[in-house]
Amino acid sequence: xxxxxxxxxxxxxxxxxxxxxxxxxxxxxxxxxxxxxxxxxxxxxxxxxxxxxxxxxxxxxxxxxxxxxxxxxxxxxxxxxxxxxxxxxxxxxxxxxxxxxxxxxxxxxxxxxxxxxxxxxxxxxxxxxxxxxxxxxxxxxxxxxxxxxxxxxxxxxxxxx
Ligand code: SME
Numbered sequence: 001x002x003x004x005x006x007x008x009x010x011x012x013x014x015x016x017x018x019x020x021x022x023x024x025x026x027x028x029x030x031x032x033x034x035x036x037x038x039x040x041x042x043x044x045x046x047x048x049x050x051x052x053x054x055x056x057x058x059x060x061x062x063x064x065x066x067x068x069x070x071x072x073x074x075x076x077x078x079x080x081x082x083x084x085x086x087x088x089x090x091x092x093x094x095x096x097x098x099x100x101x102x103x104x105x106x107x108x109x110x111x112x113x114x115x116x117x118x119x120x121x122x123x124x125x126x127x128x129x130x131x132x133x134x135x136x137x138x139x140x141x142x143x144x145x146x147x148x149x150x151x152x153x154x155x156x157x158x159x160x161x
Pocket of ligand 1: 086107
């Protein structure tokens, strides 16, 4: 059975993401249930990456994004494609790295504590499936290393679906 490492996670960000990717593979291996995978994945990232106040999924349902499994405070339930950071990632198919959410036109403030954000689009067999969203209460907290790490984690999540 998977157990979160009792050892301290690395402080070096690249190393941290490597360890989290290994842990995500172990946690998700052989489990194909979407909600089970998404819930455990959100918990792994939320508790593994320092200084996050929200980590979770918005999944595409009937043409809009609907909140899925997450860790953090209750969030906006539905987001239109093209709206906010999540809707922009969904519309463009490109990861949105936002060091200061207050400078992002149309940012949707679900939790007023959020100051920086990364949203990774999730694709399944060439079609939009949803987005993976992480928020930090710290301005400029999230950078290109976090983007690469979140993209790698999201790719692991989407495998075996
Ligand atoms: N800030 C996001 C909304 C989702 S919450 O951060 C959980 C956005 O602008 O799309």
